[in-house]
Amino acid sequence: MSNFLSEVKDITRIERTAMHSHIQGLGLDDFLEPRNVSQGMVGQKSARKAAGLIVRLIKQGKIAGRGILIAGQPGTGKTALAMAMSHELGEQTPFTSISGSELFSLEMSKTEALTQVIRKSIGIRVKEMAEVLEGEVVEIRIERPESLEGVRKGKITLKTTDMDSMYEIGNKMMDQLSELGITSGDVISIQKAGGKVSKLGRSYSRSKDYDILTSNVSD
Numbered sequence: 001m002s003n004f005l006s007e008v009k010d011i012t013r014i015e016r017t018a019m020h021s022h023i024q025g026l027g028l029d030d031f032l033e034p035r036n037v038s039q040g041m042v043g044q045k046s047a048r049k050a051a052g053l054i055v056r057l058i059k060q061g062k063i064a065g066r067g068i069l070i071a072g073q074p075g076t077g078k079t080a081l082a083m084a085m086s087h088e089l090g091e092q093t094p095f096t097s098i099s100g101s102e103l104f105s106l107e108m109s110k111t112e113a114l115t116q117v118i119r120k121s122i123g124i125r126v127k128e129m130a131e132v133l134e135g136e137v138v139e140i141r142i143e144r145p146e147s148l149e150g151v152r153k154g155k156i157t158l159k160t161t162d163m164d165s166m167y168e169i170g171n172k173m174m175d176q177l178s179e180l181g182i183t184s185g186d187v188i189s190i191q192k193a194g195g196k197v198s199k200l201g202r203s204y205s206r207s208k209d210y211d212i213l214t215s216n217v218s219d
């Protein structure tokens with residue numbers, strides 16, 4: 001679990017997109033003419049119109065595999081234009097922002113840095129589908145082997161809204177259950193493919209067993 005958390009920390013970066021949260025599009029009419037104030041955009045009319053033209057060409061499939069260089073003084077709206085273009089291209093077009101200093105490094109080639117950013121952008125669109133078993137733990141039974149060579153055998157009974165089902169569990173799953181401190185009354189999910197266990201909470205009927213706020217608790 002701790003490894004998993006540290007991995008998450010590694011890949012989490014502070015994105016500087018909040019300052020553009022007002023940008024919802026290029027604010028153009030059907031003839032690509034910029035409206036005065038529209039979709040969070042104001043001014044920069046010729047740049048917005050040019051960006052709209054590029055968006056139209058992309059949507060028509062007339063340009064692909066090309067980059068666009070937007071040049072200008074700091075703070076004049078280059079990132080805002082890029083973000084507006086990604087909005088115009090629809091939800092399927094991810095927006096990923098990087099700064100120049102991330103590309104120029106002694107540790108990594110520019111190609112590698114760019115490849116990572118592209119992978120990240122693609123990753124935004126990948127939805128992971130996992131089949132899971134979810135239910136309240138009724139009982140965990142682990143039979144310890146009598147000899148050192150013997151293998152542990154385990155069974156878990158899960159209660160779902162419809163029924164109770166018993167599953168045989170392997171060593172890895174037994175270790176996970178004990179690491180997470182799973183006991184009867186916990187509501188858990190188990191990923192069918194990898195066997196990853198997650199604790200979702202405690203069942204309502206057993207929730208008072210360890211509830212320190214109730215009057216049942218003695219000193």
Ligand SMILES: Nc1ncnc2c1ncn2[C@@H]1O[C@H](COP(=O)(O)OP(=O)(O)OP(=O)(O)O)[C@@H](O)[C@H]1O
Binds near residue numbers: 020041076079080
């Ligand atoms: N035409 C515009 N309409 C509304 N808001 C804008 C417009 N242009 C820029 N902004 C806003 O102004 C701020 C600065 O713009 P932005 O960060 O896009 O500039 P930049 O050219 O990318 O800057 P830098 O070169 O420093 O990266 C942002 O909050 C952006 O959303």
